[in-house]
Amino acid sequence: MRWQRIMWLGLCLFSLPLSAQAEAMDASLEELLATDVELQADVGSRSGARALLENKSPVDVITHEQLEASGWQKLTDALRHYVPGFNAPETSVADGSDHVRVFTLRGMAPDQVLVLVNGKRLHQGALLHVNGVIGRGSSQVDLDTIALKSIERVEILRDGAAAQYGSDAIAGVINIVLKGMGESNEVSLRSSAYSKGDGKNINTEILWALPLARDGFINSTLSIDRQQQTWRGGLDRRLSVPRVDTHVGLPAADNGKAVIHGEMPLANGLLPYLTVIGNRRDSRASAFYRPPSASNTMLYPGGFLPMIHARINDISLLAGIRGDWGDHAAWDFSHTYGFNSFAFNVDHSMNYSLAGSSPTSFRNGKLGFTQQTSNLDIRWHGEQWHYAVGLEHRSESYAITAGEQASWVTGGSQGFSGFRPENAVAGSRQVWAAYADGDYDVSRQLQVEAALRGEHYSDFGGTGDFKLAANYRLLPTLSLRTGTSTGFRAPSLSQLYYSQTSSFVDTATNTLVRQGTFRPNDPLAIALGAKPLKPEKSEHLTLGLAFQPDMTLSMTVDYYFTRVRDRIMLSNDLSGTTPAQAAILAANNVSQARFFTNGLDTTTQGVDARLDQTLSLRTRDDLTLGLWFHYNRNHVSQFKDPNLTRTASFDQIDRLENGQPKTGWRLHGRYQWKPLALGLSFNRYGSYRQVIGGQPYHFKARWTIDSNLDWQISKAWLFSMGGHNLLGTQPNRWPGLSGTFYGFDGIKPWSRYSPFGYSGASYYARLTARF
Amino acid sequence: MLVNMPVLQADEKEQTLKLAIALKVARFVQTHSDNGKHYTIAIAKGALDRGSEGLLKGLTVHKLPVSIEHIERPEQVKDQQMLLLPKLHGKSLKAWLHAATSQHVLTISDMRGFAEAGGMVQLYKASRRFRLKINLDAVRQGGLKIRSRLLKIAEIIRRGRV
Numbered sequence: 001m002r003w004q005r006i007m008w009l010g011l012c013l014f015s016l017p018l019s020a021q022a023e024a025m026d027a028s029l030e031e032l033l034a035t036d037v038e039l040q041a042d043v044g045s046r047s048g049a050r051a052l053l054e055n056k057s058p059v060d061v062i063t064h065e066q067l068e069a070s071g072w073q074k075l076t077d078a079l080r081h082y083v084p085g086f087n088a089p090e091t092s093v094a095d096g097s098d099h100v101r102v103f104t105l106r107g108m109a110p111d112q113v114l115v116l117v118n119g120k121r122l123h124q125g126a127l128l129h130v131n132g133v134i135g136r137g138s139s140q141v142d143l144d145t146i147a148l149k150s151i152e153r154v155e156i157l158r159d160g161a162a163a164q165y166g167s168d169a170i171a172g173v174i175n176i177v178l179k180g181m182g183e184s185n186e187v188s189l190r191s192s193a194y195s196k197g198d199g200k201n202i203n204t205e206i207l208w209a210l211p212l213a214r215d216g217f218i219n220s221t222l223s224i225d226r227q228q229q230t231w232r233g234g235l236d237r238r239l240s241v242p243r244v245d246t247h248v249g250l251p252a253a254d255n256g257k258a259v260i261h262g263e264m265p266l267a268n269g270l271l272p273y274l275t276v277i278g279n280r281r282d283s284r285a286s287a288f289y290r291p292p293s294a295s296n297t298m299l300y301p302g303g304f305l306p307m308i309h310a311r312i313n314d315i316s317l318l319a320g321i322r323g324d325w326g327d328h329a330a331w332d333f334s335h336t337y338g339f340n341s342f343a344f345n346v347d348h349s350m351n352y353s354l355a356g357s358s359p360t361s362f363r364n365g366k367l368g369f370t371q372q373t374s375n376l377d378i379r380w381h382g383e384q385w386h387y388a389v390g391l392e393h394r395s396e397s398y399a400i401t402a403g404e405q406a407s408w409v410t411g412g413s414q415g416f417s418g419f420r421p422e423n424a425v426a427g428s429r430q431v432w433a434a435y436a437d438g439d440y441d442v443s444r445q446l447q448v449e450a451a452l453r454g455e456h457y458s459d460f461g462g463t464g465d466f467k468l469a470a471n472y473r474l475l476p477t478l479s480l481r482t483g484t485s486t487g488f489r490a491p492s493l494s495q496l497y498y499s500q501t502s503s504f505v506d507t508a509t510n511t512l513v514r515q516g517t518f519r520p521n522d523p524l525a526i527a528l529g530a531k532p533l534k535p536e537k538s539e540h541l542t543l544g545l546a547f548q549p550d551m552t553l554s555m556t557v558d559y560y561f562t563r564v565r566d567r568i569m570l571s572n573d574l575s576g577t578t579p580a581q582a583a584i585l586a587a588n589n590v591s592q593a594r595f596f597t598n599g600l601d602t603t604t605q606g607v608d609a610r611l612d613q614t615l616s617l618r619t620r621d622d623l624t625l626g627l628w629f630h631y632n633r634n635h636v637s638q639f640k641d642p643n644l645t646r647t648a649s650f651d652q653i654d655r656l657e658n659g660q661p662k663t664g665w666r667l668h669g670r671y672q673w674k675p676l677a678l679g680l681s682f683n684r685y686g687s688y689r690q691v692i693g694g695q696p697y698h699f700k701a702r703w704t705i706d707s708n709l710d711w712q713i714s715k716a717w718l719f720s721m722g723g724h725n726l727l728g729t730q731p732n733r734w735p736g737l738s739g740t741f742y743g744f745d746g747i748k749p750w751s752r753y754s755p756f757g758y759s760g761a762s763y764y765a766r767l768t769a770r771f
Numbered sequence: 772m773l774v775n776m777p778v779l780q781a782d783e784k785e786q787t788l789k790l791a792i793a794l795k796v797a798r799f800v801q802t803h804s805d806n807g808k809h810y811t812i813a814i815a816k817g818a819l820d821r822g823s824e825g826l827l828k829g830l831t832v833h834k835l836p837v838s839i840e841h842i843e844r845p846e847q848v849k850d851q852q853m854l855l856l857p858k859l860h861g862k863s864l865k866a867w868l869h870a871a872t873s874q875h876v877l878t879i880s881d882m883r884g885f886a887e888a889g890g891m892v893q894l895y896k897a898s899r900r901f902r903l904k905i906n907l908d909a910v911r912q913g914g915l916k917i918r919s920r921l922l923k924i925a926e927i928i929r930r931g932r933v
Contacts, residue, residue, distance in 0.1 A: 025790075025791045025794060025826060025827075025830055027791065027795075028795070029792065029795040029796065029799070029921070029924065030924060032788065032791055032792045032795060032901070033792065033900060033901055033902065033903070033924065034900065035788060035900065035901075036899045036900060037784075037785055037788065037896060037899045037900065037901070038784055038785070039899070051784075063899070064898070065898075152898075180897070181883075181895065181897060182895060182896075182897030182898070182902060183897065183898075213884075213887065214883065214884035214887055214888070215883045215884045215887065215895065265883055265884055267860075267861070268860060268861060269860035269861070324858070327817050327857070327858075
């Protein structure tokens with residue numbers, strides 16, 4: 001009966017009028033201490049945590065219990081499991097993009113999502129996605145650098161919030177809240193594999209919670225995992241005896257993650273805090289197989305498979321101190337150092353121009369990004385109002401280090417050509433920001449919020465943005481929420497400074513000719529029409545309803561509209577289609593060039609809806625149900641640069657409009673019959689399409705099923721097992737496309753845009769000890 | 772039609788839960804300063820917002836009806852059985868705790884580090900649930916007795932003296 005009493009108590013405390021709450025005063029102490037406090041989110045408002053009915057913008061909160069119950073080991077996978085409109089395809093044979101998992105919200109770009117850790121900006125990665133993958137042309141935060149066991153909850157704000165948090169917060173904000181005081185020590189061992197016997201993964205995670213004086217703590221998390229490749233490629237018909245020779249699937253990776261998060265309250269009330277997040281990843285994935293030819297048989301008589309070996313280092317170091325001024329004001333000063341480097345190496349390869357003297361392993365160069373952010377926040381609050389003001393200084397730098405000569409000379413190393421000395425660069429900028437945020441409870445029913453933020457970038461000047469939002473309680477259990485705001489995304493330093501060029505001997509002219517990606521300020525790009533990059537500007541509108549009759553049932557429906565002006569994209573591959581263009585290219589000995597440009601205006605609109613319910617069926621039984629729906633429509637509304645057109649860049653434009661599922665459904669259930677809990681998820685990924693050779697190919701919507709079983713053996717031991725994509729659903733092969741590389745009968749029979757990958761069913765088992 | 776009903780915010784709901792826990796804790800603590808008519812809870816300024824104490828009306832502790840007193844200074848701690856304290860530091864906290872201890876008044880707060888600083892019962896939140904931390908030395912110093920059932924479900928510390 002105790003379980004039902006706790007449910008009843010939750011119902012009283014979180015739904016009914018005061019008389020019922022007074023009745024809750026008669027509950028036993030044990031029941032009160034077993035009652036969950038209502039989920040609240042810090043993100044989206046500086047006035048303190050808000051619950052579902054109080055939010056002015058749609059916010060999802062994913063708890064650490066949910067992250068664990070999902071059975072996934074990486075944060076990106078777990079969020080794909082829980083967040084409607086969160087897309088994270090698995091790509092392969094796409095150079096660096098194989099090693100850093102792309103993610104998007106609402107079908108927008110990966111760099112249009114701001115990621116925070118405990119409310120502080122997390123740095124982006126150094127890698128720029130330049131292949132034809134979802135998110136092409138953007139650098140993103142690497143979510144998989146953070147050990148899952150260190151996370152208390154993840155808050156997803158699905159709204160523009162640049163007026164509160166600055167650049168990048170266009171599609172939404174992800175706030176990762178780390179575990180705090182009162183945690184238990186934990187050790188878990190997880191093993192997983194795909195149904196085809198490959199893709200084995202062994203993971204060990206340890207959380208050590210050390211209590212300090214005055215309720216301080218240091219939580220240290222260490223996660224180590226080894227991932228083997230999956231092989232899902234098709235036959236290589238270039239060979240006399242066709243066989244699978246190219247790695248198409250998950251990369252092999254050795255991954256080490258560490259998170260240290262601590263707070264040490266001082267006797268005078270000040271609260272110093274420190275967070276260190278570190279990740280080292282050695283990841284290996286292949287390029288296309290090179291069949292034997294006159295160019296390579298001197299080293300590889302049977303042909304060879306070049307392996308791109310990425311060494312990724314990531315560190316984030318946050319230190320700060322918080323304090324109070326009297327009863328109504330608080331301040332917070334912090335400094336964050338973030339660094340990400342991505343070193344390209346190619347093994348089992350050769351440089352054809354060096355023939356038999358070519359090395360077989362290459363150091364192809366390195367990308368590096370550093371961000372340092374200092375913040376001062378001051379907040380005041382009264383009975384009905386909250387104000388916050390703040391200052392921020394950010395320093396960013398980006399560098400490309402050239403690879404060894406053998407990796408780039410003439411054609412460069414097969415699989416991935418190294419960065420040339422002319423590509424090497426070091427760029428930086430300074431950013432200053434000031435912001436103010438006010439929240440006012442006009443009445444018990446109506447709360448309004450206004451935010452203003454101004455930023456100055458040393459490279460392109462200033463921006464100013466605002467946000468107005470309101471929450472109106474139509475009924476005690478029903479609230480209307482709406483907001484409008486402006487936002488921006490500064491061009492990333494990688495978009496400003498990245499270049500990668502390769503050269504080859506043009507036999508017609510017997511001269512060395514270059515091709516590739518040029519910086520927007522390169523004289524060649526300027527001659528072709530490139531202009532200095534300016535920020536993307538956005539406008540947002542959301543309107544939604546939240547209904548929560550009691551703690552066991554909640555429903556939300558939100559409409560959203562976002563217009564992005566001057567979206568930054570790569571231009572067409574310019575190869576001399578006009579006489580003037582041809583003359584410029586010829587004068588510079590360049591055969592083909594592309595560069596970043598503020599080329600488009602886009603609109604994104606859609607609906608997010610979710611229903612969550614917990615039913616108490618019998619004594620000790622709980623059934624949790626969730627039905628989530630997402631719809632988005634991305635549309636290019638205007639072309640603003642003649643070097644970026646729908647016809648010449650059809651694949652790029654179509655990827656933006658149709659490359660990601662427009663709809664997503666998820667039906668999730670979890671039945672808890674202590675000590676057992678059984679979870680089952682039905683996931684529907686909408687259709688999408690990819691362009692090859694100027695022709696769009698459609699990929700059908702698909703259902704996948706995930707399931708997990710948890711067995712609480714004792715208070716200390718938990719055993720979990722389950723599977724993802726249990727039916728082994730795979731995307732349909734290229735419909736009607738036959739080809740050596742891409743095609744239903746080719747080396748890559750699947751689209752790399754597939755939102756659930758193409759590796760099929762996987763199973764896992766995990767043993768967790770808490771002490 | 773829009774209905775004008777009392778609307779509880781999440782922090783108010785949380786406060787209600789804290790108040791219910793505090794009241795339940797009181798039922799496990801035997802005090803010496805019963806005035807025989809009421810169980811008086813003193814609420815120091817800032818410890819509770821927006822009249823949540825209204826929830827205590829009609830309730831009893833040790834068969835005595837609960838009464839509320841709002842106080843602002845340590846000198847006002849007198850003849851009460853429980854004292855709810857807000858976030859305090861340094862000398863101010865010591866003064867409040869000294870006054871409560873000398874008057875055999877049970878002190879409860881959700882202030883971080885409260886039990887370690889000499890408070891008797893501290894509420895804190897971990898993983899969405901409240902937990903209790905009891906400073907047994909402070910309880911004994913205040914001349915109070917706690918039933919073993921409460922000690923079994925709380926974290927006990929034995930340090931810090933007023």
